[in-house]
Amino acid sequence: MGGHARVIEVIVDPTGPSKDWLDYGLTVGAFVVLLAGWYRWGLPRWRRWRRDVVAVRDALVGRDELVDTITGEVRAPALPGIGVRMAAVEESNADLRTALHTLTQTTEVLSATVTKLASQDAAIISLTRKVETLDDHVDTCNKRSAAGSTAIADLTERVGRLETAAIERVVGHVDSASAWSAVETAVKATPPGPESGPLPARDASTGPIPGDPPHEG
Numbered sequence: 049m050g051g052h053a054r055v056i057e058v059i060v061d062p063t064g065p066s067k068d069w070l071d072y073g074l075t076v077g078a079f080v081v082l083l084a085g086w087y088r089w090g091l092p093r094w095r096r097w098r099r100d101v102v103a104v105r106d107a108l109v110g111r112d113e114l115v116d117t118i119t120g121e122v123r124a125p126a127l128p129g130i131g132v133r134m135a136a137v138e139e140s141n142a143d144l145r146t147a148l149h150t151l152t153q154t155t156e157v158l159s160a161t162v163t164k165l166a167s168q169d170a171a172i173i174s175l176t177r178k179v180e181t182l183d184d185h186v187d188t189c190n191k192r193s194a195a196g197s198t199a200i201a202d203l204t205e206r207v208g209r210l211e212t213a214a215i216e217r218v219v220g221h222v223d224s225a226s227a228w229s230a231v232e233t234a235v236k237a238t239p240p241g242p243e244s245g246p247l248p249a250r251d252a253s254t255g256p257i258p259g260d261p262p263h264e265g
Contacts, residue, residue, distance in 0.1 A: 110129035
């Protein structure tokens, strides 16, 4: 009975060597628990926080290109800082404003060109109508010219007929004058007798005979 009491006393004695082992075990256990908790909850959160911090730093300051340490292949291009990107955006905006201004000017020029083309179309239509009117006038003039040519031909023919008739009349007058001269000569050569009558009257339509003395009315 006394032996059992001594064993119990040794185990529960807070000042004995077993207390050091107990403290060491508790310390190791607490460290293991803390380490397990860190790997379970702390490490993922720290990685996410570090990743966010690195992303913010890369976005603000920029980073170099990411190169594979084994193959040397560039895995990601260099990322400029936010200042460089903002400058690039401002430059792009300036280029965009210039392009919009150029587009506006081009639109105005195209509108003016369309207006000029419409005016030219109207002018072309007017000129076409004038040309058609001139063609009508030319046709009318050609018709009148053809009618004038026909009238001139008719007049020429009539003048020819009149000239022929005048020549025939003059020849007839000459023949009549010759005949009357012969008759008068014969009459004058024949002595007048009681049975001879007066000379027949000269036809007034034959006109004066050349060589006749003028007659007084």
